[in-house]
Amino acid sequence: MAALTLLETKGLTKTYGGLQANTNIDFTLQKGLVTALIGPNGAGKSTFVGMLSGRTSATQGSVIFEGRDISHLPAHKRIQLGLAYTFQITSIFTGLSVHENVALAAGRTMSADGNTLNIKVYQTLDQVGIADRADQIAGDLSYGHQRLLEIAMGLAQEPKLFILDEPTQGLAETEINDFITLIRSLAGHTTILLIEHNMKVVMDTADHIAVLDQGMLLAEGTPAEISANASVQAAYLGKTVDA
Ligand SMILES: Nc1ncnc2c1ncn2[C@@H]1O[C@H](COP(=O)(O)OP(=O)(O)OP(=O)(O)O)[C@@H](O)[C@H]1O
Secondary structure, eight states: OOOOEEEEEEEEEEEETTEEEEEEEEEEEETTOEEEEEOSTTSSHHHHHHHHHTSSOOSEEEEEETTEEOTTSOHHHHHHHTEEEHHHHOOOOTTSBHHHHHHHHHHHHOOOOHHHHHHHHHHHHHHHTOGGGTTSBGGGSOHHHHHHHHHHHHHTTOOSEEEEESTTTTOOHHHHHHHHHHHHHHTTTSEEEEEOSOHHHHHHHOSEEEEEETTEEEEEEOHHHHHTOHHHHHHTTTOOTTO
């Protein structure tokens, strides 16, 4: 099957005062794949996805989504076009139930009757493995389950592109393994851009990896190509990227 481009950036640049957080990034994201964006601390990953989602304004360059230049659209318009970023969904309402939180998220992009919405909510909770907690108050969930709720809230919006920003941060080992299984189950249906520091998660889930270093795109390739790339290893100061 020929690769289809879902999103593209051209010359994307962000300057904070004298600091170039992102420099002239030309990047292409293929539909249906799990792409991981990795790089050392301060490499510019959050700045980059902030410009994709509209949370951060670009100093220069453009973001093209499904062939349309969305560079000047505010974040909420980009969500409506199908671009979901976990950072924007993290506003879990801690006083509401798990079910109510997902229903609210789903309602942002779909107009459906109560019954259809209810089915969608349970399907999504089932997908992430917390359907048995639907009636629990979100604020009473463990940290790991709250992260899964965030992912459910993103998926309920049926995004065309789902950007997950450090989704496994603070999760326990077993929760990380469940997360890997979840991402694998979504592969092929949902296009995912994953910013992740945990290399096991990256290597186990990504079809394609892009590496940022000092605000620039250093390398791109399959997990095997990236693990073997000498300049990527150097950027990680001698650490191997397959650990
Ligand atoms: N709002 C801001 N104002 C000034 N400088 C910023 C701002 N946001 C980020 N930076 C700087 O831009 C550079 C890139 O930061 P960014 O957070 O994008 O990197 P990152 O790769 O996501 O890092 P990490 O992995 O540590 O989250 C860093 O030097 C950071 O200090």
